[in-house]
Amino acid sequence: MTNKTPPDRYALVGHPVEHSRSPLIHTVFARQTGQRLTYELIDAEPAAFETAVRGFGAAGGKGMNVTVPHKEAAFALCSRSSDAATAAGAVNTISITEGALTGHNTDGIGLIRDLTVNLRQALAGKRIVVLGAGGAARGIIGPLLNEKPAELTIANRTKQRAEEIAAAFGGTVLVTREFEELALVRPFDIVINATSAGLKGEPPPFPSALVGPRSFCYDLVYGSSDTPFVTWAKAQSAARAVHGWGMLVEQAAESFAIWRGVRPDTKPLLKQVPR
Numbered sequence: 001m002t003n004k005t006p007p008d009r010y011a012l013v014g015h016p017v018e019h020s021r022s023p024l025i026h027t028v029f030a031r032q033t034g035q036r037l038t039y040e041l042i043d044a045e046p047a048a049f050e051t052a053v054r055g056f057g058a059a060g061g062k063g064m065n066v067t068v069p070h071k072e073a074a075f076a077l078c079s080r081s082s083d084a085a086t087a088a089g090a091v092n093t094i095s096i097t098e099g100a101l102t103g104h105n106t107d108g109i110g111l112i113r114d115l116t117v118n119l120r121q122a123l124a125g126k127r128i129v130v131l132g133a134g135g136a137a138r139g140i141i142g143p144l145l146n147e148k149p150a151e152l153t154i155a156n157r158t159k160q161r162a163e164e165i166a167a168a169f170g171g172t173v174l175v176t177r178e179f180e181e182l183a184l185v186r187p188f189d190i191v192i193n194a195t196s197a198g199l200k201g202e203p204p205p206f207p208s209a210l211v212g213p214r215s216f217c218y219d220l221v222y223g224s225s226d227t228p229f230v231t232w233a234k235a236q237s238a239a240r241a242v243h244g245w246g247m248l249v250e251q252a253a254e255s256f257a258i259w260r261g262v263r264p265d266t267k268p269l270l271k272q273v274p275r
Helices: 022-033 045-057 073-078 082-089 109-120 135-146 158-169 178-182 226-236 244-262
Strands: 008-014 037-043 063-066 093-097 100-104 127-131 150-156 174-176 188-194 216-219 240-242
Touching: 008 022, 008 045, 022 037, 022 244, 037 158, 045 093, 063 244, 073 082, 073 100, 073 135, 082 100, 082 109, 093 240, 093 244, 109 135, 109 244, 127 135, 135 150, 135 158, 150 158, 150 178, 158 174, 174 178, 216 226, 226 240
Parallel strands: 008 037, 008 063, 127 150, 127 188, 150 174, 188 216, 216 240
Antiparallel strands: 063 093, 093 100
């Protein structure tokens, strides 16, 4: 006897989204865990974001992932938010229950799991710099602070946005700098790119001084091959530079667990894209 109940609907909303591998990831997770669902892509410019989210919910959608440039707008839109989302002021996962929107942020836990479990990078006592001060950066600052680094620098083209994030989190290990000020510091242990620098063909606007032969460089952006930031980091003789495929998979697994109550195994997907 066939199940005539339609599968639950989920989606990724962002601008642009056509490059996303999230549908593949969630399809694999659903097959692995025996869940019936569909996952689609919704391209919405900022002016159309709220309409897209509420329309998806009104049509029976159960949940959405949120990507650039909407993570901060998603936080403002949700009537309730998790502690992680509230601390970040940014949402990348929405649960929809009878039209009510609950916001979560799984970016931070996804990054930490990829760095510490998959890539075996210790973060405690390290000097870490996060490049960028947008929604992507907001989602990872709290979890990085929880790992007890010796110093966590937030660097941005303009210092004001970095200072806003630092003020929200507080703590004596947080430092803010403009990109050009990084030319005056010694190389960092961990360099995390939370910008879209280089994706339009321009060279990343970061001083080479922030990377040394012992630096581990991580790009939140992922690709089927080296991203522009990874290429740049390797050219600066970094010890290792990787793109964010593992973070994407791990944060997706956390989203899936929130929606479906079961956490899938990420190992098979992690092996699909070389880093």
